[in-house]
Amino acid sequence: MTTERGIGRVVGDEVELLDTPFGDLGALIGATGSLDVLDDCAVLERCSLDSLQLLAPLGRPGALWGVGLNYRSKAAHAGREAPAEPLIYLAAPSAVLSPGGEVAVPADATEQLDYEAEIAVVIGRRLHRAQPADVWDAVAGLTAANDMTARDVMRRTATPVLAKSFPGCNPLGSSLCSPDEFTDPDAIQVRSWVNGELRQDDTSAGMIFDIPDLVSRISWFAALEPGDVVLTGTPAGTGQDLGRFLAPGDRIQIEVGPVLPLVTTVGTPTG
Incomplete structure (x- = not known):
């Protein structure tokens, strides 16, 4: 994880602050391609998790890729056929918000701000025209995302980047876990709660285009670079x-496998 005091490793209810020259995990991944170097870092201090301010783990990521209608449950609820090709878009990295943050969009921007619990894949090694079998080896880690969407903006503009790029509308975190920390990377649980009420509960096994397939398909048209997020x-x-x-x-609150919960609060609309 990335904190205001540097990079830390979660151990139970504590965080080990590590001796590393990198300011955040995005810089580390850009330089090394993975989280492995942290295994050899000295521990500077141990402190309680709740004593630290958590930051967006990557700082500001590179490209922020998204996909629409990629769960069979979502397609079935909407009464739509599963797409033959993934519906890909880009969002502004300036939309990223730290864990525990508050998002407030302009009062005249939207009346239909929505939450979306998602698994976020962080690229560690450049991928271009990659096969699905090559993808997991190039993934530095996974985290939770709340890909918030202004539904009325989406209908009005038919442009996902505008509906998803308000500042703070893409919280990421709280921690970053390598793929081998997941019991089954092909069936990662993803859930959301709003005010304590469970709203979404599924696994990546319910995806139409699974993670290796989705990342591979994007890479056939665009090179994915270290620090990019899908x-x-x-x-x-x-x-x-x-x-x-x-x-x-x-x-x-968004939960993705062993990643620390990602919590976001909706603030009063700005003027």
Whole structure:
């Protein structure tokens, strides 16, 4: 994880602050391609998790890729056929928000702000025209994402990048786990809660295009570089599905496998 005091390793309820020259995990991955170098770093200090301010683990990532309608549960709820090709878009990296942060969009921007629990894949090694079998070896880690979307902006503009790029509308974190920390990287659990109510509960086994396939397909058209992030879609249970959009004061919690929970609060709309 990345904290205001540097890079740390989670051990139970504590964090080991590590002696590393890198300011965040994004810089480390850009230089080394993986999290492995942290295994040899000396521990500077141990402290409680709740005593630290957590930052977006990568700082500001490189490219921020996303995919629409990539869970069978979401397609079934919408009454739509599974797409033959992934529906790919880019969002602005300036939308990234730190764990525990508050997001507040302009009052006149949207009346239908929505949450989307997603597995975020962090690229560690350059991928271009890669086969699916090559993908996991090039992944530095995975984390949780809340790919928030202004649904009314999406309908009005038909442009995902505009509906998903308001500052703070793409929280990432709280921690970054390497693929081998997941019991089954082909069936990673992803869940969301809003104000303590479970809204989404699925696994990556429910994806239409699984993680290796999705990343491979993107790489055939664009080179993926270290520090790029691929958001892998969201299952059924979003506010769009339930007709219940976010309001000021709402607290969203996203959980992805062993990654620390990602919590975001909706603030009062800005002027």
